[in-house]
């Protein structure tokens with residue numbers, strides 16, 4: 001541990017004295033036959049970089065996962081050294097779009113300043129390999145269901161045939177399973193059938209009123225939340241599987257089904273995907289229903305070329321609240337999204353800020369420690385759009401953009417998931433169903 005601290009401080013010093021030759025240290029120690037001195041004075045992949053990449057990159061950058069290349073072995077990493085430096089310094093990698101202290105969010109993938117400095121210095125000093133003996137043991141990853149076997153698994157009717165395509169494809173699948181009774185659940189876990197292809201997926205509750213085609217899906221540009229579905233979670237590669245705390249649940253009303261909107265990235269070869277959801281039913285006593293404060297505007301009218309068009313939606317908490325997670329949803333012109341809180345004592349605070357919204361990386365932002373706010377706290381949901389040619393995702397900067405379900409239309413949805421601090425439903429549930437006192441005995 002002490003050695004690592006030393007190395008990091010040496011590397012920061014190296015960064016400060018950028019003009020001194022970064023290779024001199026290397027060549028001097030290279031003469032040392034024992035190798036010991038070399039380890040102390042130079043950064044190398046095996047000892048210093050591989051442990052960071054194991055924790056922060058491999059989840060996506062390994063065989064069969066979403067990213068275009070593996071970053072597991074030195075040989076795989078070396079050709080990408082320059083690009084890696086660029087992407088970590090600009091904080092484009094690992095992908096994460098909310099600001100705030102690192103560790104504020106559960107499963108927070110962001111690199112620390114020290115880690116970025118270490119990577120930078122390693123690249124600048126020639127990206128040495130180091131001694132393979134120093135490589136950390138390969139990371140074993142949980143495959144299958146990270147929260148244990150689900151109580152219910154719903155799967156798309158059959159494998160979906162994805163065409164080879166240089167552009168993105170969207171499909172909204174509706175699962176057959178109908179909840180025949182009100183059902184309380186604690187978790188929904190997304191398991192992509194083809195992790196290489198699934199770029200993001202939002203789970204919705206689908207009301208009986210939505211007429212679903214026989215094949216069980218809607219293809220193309222279709223945003224189900226414009227048709228009465230309720231989005232309840234957002235998944236991207238690398239995001240965490242939320243399990244609500246004991247005593248808190250989500251009530252799935254009778255008659256509902258689940259649906260999932262999947263965004264597939266460009267793919268060279270035709271392939272298939274059959275994604276599943278694992279559902280964990282509540283058991284025991286439910287005290288709190290997970291609630292949602294929903295900020296939304298449908299009167300968007302974004303002028304052509306406008307690089308910064310903002311709308312605000314205001315909502316107020318009607319009880320003391322314990323906030324668990326946030327989610328925002330816009331389309332291709334989405335530029336930034338912020339939640340500004342005003343407390344009953346007049347204090348204001350921006351509790352959530354996504355300064356560079358990216359449609360490709362819609363995730364739920366789950367707090368490591370839930371945030372408590374008093375009754376009467378109001379929230380301004382502030383969505384900002386870039387309809388100019390400078391927005392690289394903008395398919396047409398000459399159009400006025402209105403609200404709509406296509407990714408080329410816009411939406412402005414902000415969601416705050418919370419529990420009421422004072423609610424106590426005291427419901428006895430067994431396998432998700434409410435049981436009466438007598439029946440439970």
Ligand code: HEC
Nearest residue numbers: 056057059060066067068080083084087093094095237238
């Ligand atoms: C959550 C998944 C994920 C994680 C974690 C992640 N990446 Fe990536 N990375 C991607 C994807 C997907 C791409 C392809 C481009 C895109 O979609 O943004 C990519 C692209 C890149 C590229 C550019 C490749 C090119 O074609 O130019 C580099 C370099 C890179 N990542 C490095 C890293 C490093 C280094 C880390 C860890 C410190 C990391 N990434 C962590 C998913 C991830």
